[in-house]
Amino acid sequence: MRWEEVCEHKQLQDLPFKIELNKWGQIVMSPVKIKHSFYQGRIQRLLESFLNTGEVMPECAINTSDGVKVADVVWCSEERFSKIENEVSASIAPEICVEVKSSGNTLEEMEFKRNLYLEAKAVEVWLCNEQGQMKFYNEQGELEQSLLVPKFPKQIKR
Template identity: 70%
Template sequence: MNWQEVCEHPQLQNLPFKVELNRWGQVVMSPVKVKHSFFQGRIQRVLETFLKTGEVMPECAIATTDGVKVADVVWCSSDRFAQIEAEVAASIAPEICIEVTSAGNTEEEMLGKRQLYLAAGALEVWVCDDQARVTFYDRSGALTRSGLVPDFPHQIQR
């Protein structure tokens, strides 16, 4: 399958799962719990308080070398948003891609997603763990804080 077919497939609509594609066009689904959604929403709201330009979006489909991945929250500059707005899956990753880990995620999987988003053009990738701790990364590795949003907290308030 390709991403357009996934988006249009009637049996894949309104699922309580995050749907992605791997490099072979196979659908990969991950269940989402309430806590995951809560962190995702909180991150989006906090990010919007720091960034007054561009677009903060949940569930952004991004074309990677390993198929289409869906970042939980992204921030995209106005210029980059203009490039991807009409696309089914972003051909270039938004500048900030954020993943909220789920119980089933491994460190290897999160490392892989970080690398895929960075290779697709993200400038930073943030990971929020199940304890609401946020870690920031760029191409050089872990950062002490975000270079794009230096005041973003390391801990999401519950």
């Protein structure tokens, strides 16, 4: 299946799951719990408060070497946004891609997605664990803090 078909498929419109495609075009679904949604929303609001330019978006579909993955939150510069805004799924990853770990995710899956986003030209990938702890990465590895948003907290609080 192609991403365009997933987006237009009537039976897939209102599922309570995050949907992605693997490299074989198979649908992968992940149920989302309230805490996941809370961290996703809080990260989005924090990004919007720290950045005055570009676009902050939830649930951004990104073409990767393992199919279309959907980052929980992204930040995209105006320049990069103008390249992808009319695409069904982003041909180049936004500069910041954030994944929030769900209880159904393994650490290996999170690391795999981190590498896929970096390969798709993300500048930084942030991972939020189930306790709200943030880790920041770029192509060189783990960072002490985000280089793009240095004031972003290392702990998301309620």
